[in-house]
Amino acid sequence: MANKFSKVVKNIYRLPTFCHSYLLTKLFCSxxxxxGTSKVTLHKITHNEVELSIANIKRVQNHIGGVHAIAASLLAESATGIVFGMNVPDSHLPLLKSMTVNYNRRMQGGLQAKANLSQEQLSQITSEEKGDILVPVVITDESGQEPIECLMNWAWVPKKRS
Structure with missing residues (x-):
């Protein structure tokens, strides 16, 4: 089932490959x-997978020169929200209910995020009137390690008719 967001993404992927990341990033950051302020970059969006990154640049750094905890949380929320939002019908609102973020060690360099939805989760979103799911995301830093663990609880509810 396609929604407006997924249709725009599909149209972007019809364009030459070199402009996909740029246009996906512009779409999301708009x-x-x-x-956009934090310079999140989107690399891949499908109905069940999203990949994005954030560079360790001054505007997102903490007092010790690493990516700030909130910028890392933004990356996790963005990755899970995008993959979730690709599948929520236009007649419904996607809502973040809760987020669990455990900081296990200092982050080194820029961060990559990958969020995935299972086939069961995709079916649940499109077949149930309202509900919620836990969307995991893997965050890795430039060392290849996972300095934080994140789990986002996303819900969908019908839009109120005006």
């Missing part, structure tokens, strides 16, 4: 301003 709607999520803080992601």
């Amino acid at each position: 709607q999520v301003k803080y992601a």
